Amino acid sequence: MDRKRIIVIGSGFGGLGAACRLAAKGHDVTLYEKRDKLGGRAYQYDINGFKFDGGPTVMTVPDFFDEIYTEAGRKREDYFKLTPLDPFYRIFNDEGRAFNYWHGTDETIEEIRKFNPADVDGYRKYVRLTEEVFRSFNGLTDRPFLQLTDMLKIMPDIIRLQAFLGTYTHVARYIKDDFLRRVFSFHPLLVGGNPFDTPSVYTLVAQFEKQWGVHYAIGGTGAAVAGLGKLFTDLGGKIYLDSEITEIVTNGRQAVGVRLPDGTVDTADVIISNGDVAHTYRYLIPEQYRRKYTNRKIDRMAYSMSLVVIYFGTKRRYLDSKFHHHNIILNKRYKGLLSDIFAARELPEDFSLYLHMPTITDESIAPAGTESFYVLAPVPHLDSGTDWKATAKPYRDRVMRYLEDNYLPGLGGEIIAEHMIDPLHFRDTLNSYKGAAFSVRPSLMQLAWFRPHNRSEEFDNLYFVGAGTHPGAGVPAVLASGKIAAELIDPEPVRQGARELKPVTA
Numbered sequence: 001m002d003r004k005r006i007i008v009i010g011s012g013f014g015g016l017g018a019a020c021r022l023a024a025k026g027h028d029v030t031l032y033e034k035r036d037k038l039g040g041r042a043y044q045y046d047i048n049g050f051k052f053d054g055g056p057t058v059m060t061v062p063d064f065f066d067e068i069y070t071e072a073g074r075k076r077e078d079y080f081k082l083t084p085l086d087p088f089y090r091i092f093n094d095e096g097r098a099f100n101y102w103h104g105t106d107e108t109i110e111e112i113r114k115f116n117p118a119d120v121d122g123y124r125k126y127v128r129l130t131e132e133v134f135r136s137f138n139g140l141t142d143r144p145f146l147q148l149t150d151m152l153k154i155m156p157d158i159i160r161l162q163a164f165l166g167t168y169t170h171v172a173r174y175i176k177d178d179f180l181r182r183v184f185s186f187h188p189l190l191v192g193g194n195p196f197d198t199p200s201v202y203t204l205v206a207q208f209e210k211q212w213g214v215h216y217a218i219g220g221t222g223a224a225v226a227g228l229g230k231l232f233t234d235l236g237g238k239i240y241l242d243s244e245i246t247e248i249v250t251n252g253r254q255a256v257g258v259r260l261p262d263g264t265v266d267t268a269d270v271i272i273s274n275g276d277v278a279h280t281y282r283y284l285i286p287e288q289y290r291r292k293y294t295n296r297k298i299d300r301m302a303y304s305m306s307l308v309v310i311y312f313g314t315k316r317r318y319l320d321s322k323f324h325h326h327n328i329i330l331n332k333r334y335k336g337l338l339s340d341i342f343a344a345r346e347l348p349e350d351f352s353l354y355l356h357m358p359t360i361t362d363e364s365i366a367p368a369g370t371e372s373f374y375v376l377a378p379v380p381h382l383d384s385g386t387d388w389k390a391t392a393k394p395y396r397d398r399v400m401r402y403l404e405d406n407y408l409p410g411l412g413g414e415i416i417a418e419h420m421i422d423p424l425h426f427r428d429t430l431n432s433y434k435g436a437a438f439s440v441r442p443s444l445m446q447l448a449w450f451r452p453h454n455r456s457e458e459f460d461n462l463y464f465v466g467a468g469t470h471p472g473a474g475v476p477a478v479l480a481s482g483k484i485a486a487e488l489i490d491p492e493p494v495r496q497g498a499r500e501l502k503p504v505t506a
C-alpha cells in the first residue's frame with residue numbers, strides 16, 4: 001500500500017494506539033493534541049511531587065497494548081511495565097462492610113458466603129452465563145460494524161442470551177442479596193452506563209477482567225501514555241502539543257485537512273479524530289456539510305454521566321485504613337441515585353464513590369512517607385443545569401468530610417497536594433459534548449452499528465477512534481477502536497524490517 005499522510009486529532013489511548021499502528025506500517029503520521037501533554041482522560045498531573053493519574057486506573061487486557069508493540073517489532077516491557085492486582089476491587093456497603101472482589105472464582109465465593117451463602121449457587125450459574133456472553137461477543141470488540149448486516153448477525157446471540165436485559169436485572173435473576181447484586185452489576189459504570197439499563201452484553205467488561213486480570217502500570221497510567229508516545233516518535237511519528245484543531249476542512253465527501261490554531265491548513269490523505277465524536281461533528285465540521293450528524297441528531301443522542309474527581313496527597317500514610325488499591329463505596333440509595341444522575345436531573349446531595357489509592361502498590365509516584373489518592377463521584381452531565389462554578393467547592397467539601405468521618409481520620413489536616421475536576425473540565429478542556437465523561441452512552445440503541453462508526457458515515461477518508469465510537473469507552477475498547485480504524489485504513493499486515501526505525505529528537 002502507498003505511504004499515506006495521516007493526521008490524528010487527539011492523544012487519548014484511542015488516538016495513540018491508531019497512530020502507532022499506522023506509523024509501524026510505514027505511514028507518515030502527525031498527531032495534534034490540544035493539551036500540553038499526551039493522554040486525554042489519562043493525562044497525568046504533577047503536583048507537589050505527586051503524580052496523579054487523571055482518569056483510567058483499572059488496566060485490563062494487557063494484550064491490547066502488547067499487540068501494538070509487537071506490530072512495531074518492539075516489546076511493551078521495554079516501554080512500560082504492568083503488574084497484576086488482586087483483589088481487583090474492595091467494595092464497601094453503606095455500613096462500611098467490605099467485599100473483596102478477587103480474580104479467582106473460589107476466593108470470590110468465599111466472600112459471597114460472608115454476605116449471603118444462599119447466593120453461591122446462583123453466582124456459579126451467573127459466571128457460566130458471563131463466560132458464554134464472552135465467547136459469543138468477544139469478537140465484537142475488534143470488528144468494524146459498518147453495515148447493518150454486521151449487526152443483524154449478532155442479534156440471534158443477543159436474543160438467545162437475553163443480553164438485551166439491563167445488567168442489574170440480569171444479575172438479579174441469579175443473585176438475591178441486594179448488596180451482592182450491586183457488586184456484580186457495577187461494571188457498566190466503568191464505561192459510562194447505568195447498570196439498570198445498560199444491556200448485559202456489557203458484562204463483557206467484567207469478563208475481560210476475569211480473563212486477563214486487572215493491572216497497574218508502574219509509574220501510573222501516565223507511564224503507559226508516555227510509553228505509547230515514545231513508541232510513536234521512535235517510529236518516526238510527529239507530535240504537536242498545545243495544538244487545538246479548529247476545523248476539519250472538507251471537499252464533497254473528502255476530508256482534506258485540518259485547520260491549526262494559527263489559521264493555516266495541514267493537508268492529509270486520511271484524518272482520524274480521537275476527539276469526542278459529537279464535538280468533532282458539531283464543532284469542527286460546519287453543519288451544511290453534514291447529512292446524518294445534524295446538530296439536532298447530535299443533541300438527541302444519549303450521553304454518559306459526568307464525574308467529579310478530587311486528586312489529593314496526604315503528608316502521612318494511610319496504610320491503617322480499610323482501603324485497598326481500587327475501592328468502591330456504594331451509597332444506601334442506589335437505583336434512585338443512578339436514575340437522578342443518568343436522567344441529568346438536579347445534582348443529588350448523596351453520592352457513591354470510587355477511591356483510588358495507588359501508593360499501596362507503587363510508592364514511586366509520591367514523595368516518601370505520603371499517600372496518593374483520587375476520589376471520584378458520578379454526577380449528571382451538563383444538561384442538569386448545575387452551576388459548577390458555584391457548586392464545585394461545597395460538593396468537594398461534602399465528599400472529603402464523608403471520607404474523613406468514615407474512612408480517613410484527620411484527612412482535612414493532612415492534605416498537601418490537591419486538584420479537582422468537574423463536568424466543566426470535560427466540556428471545556430477535553431472538548432466532550434455536554435461534559436460527558438465517557439462520551440456516547442452505552443445502550444442497546446447505541447451499540448455496535450448503532451454507534452457512530454469508526455469510518456465516518458459522512459466523509460470517506462475520515463475515521464473515528466475513542467470512547468464515542470465503536471466499541472465504546474474504557475481503555476481496552478478505545479485501543480480496539482484504534483486497531484479497527486488502522487486496519488480499515490491499511491488492511492495489509494506489518495512487514496517487519498520493512499523500514500529502518502529511528503528515534504526522533506524533535
Ligand SMILES: Cc1cc2nc3c(=O)[nH]c(=O)nc-3n(C[C@H](O)[C@H](O)[C@H](O)COP(=O)(O)OP(=O)(O)OC[C@H]3O[C@@H](n4cnc5c(N)ncnc54)[C@H](O)[C@@H]3O)c2cc1C
Nearest residue numbers: 010012014034040041055056057058245275466467474475
Ligand atoms: C476519571 C476517569 C476514570 C476512568 N477510569 C477508567 C479505568 O479505570 N479503566 C478504563 O479502562 N477506563 C477508564 N475510564 C475511561 C477511559 O479513560 C476512557 O474511555 C479513555 O481513556 C478515552 O480515550 P479516548 O481514546 O476516547 O481519548 P480521550 O482520553 O478522550 O482523549 C481525547 C484527546 O483529544 C484531544 N482533543 C479533543 N479535541 C481536540 C482538538 N480539536 N484538537 C486537538 N486535540 C483535541 C483532547 O484534548 C484529548 O487529549 C475513565 C475515565 C475517566 C474520565
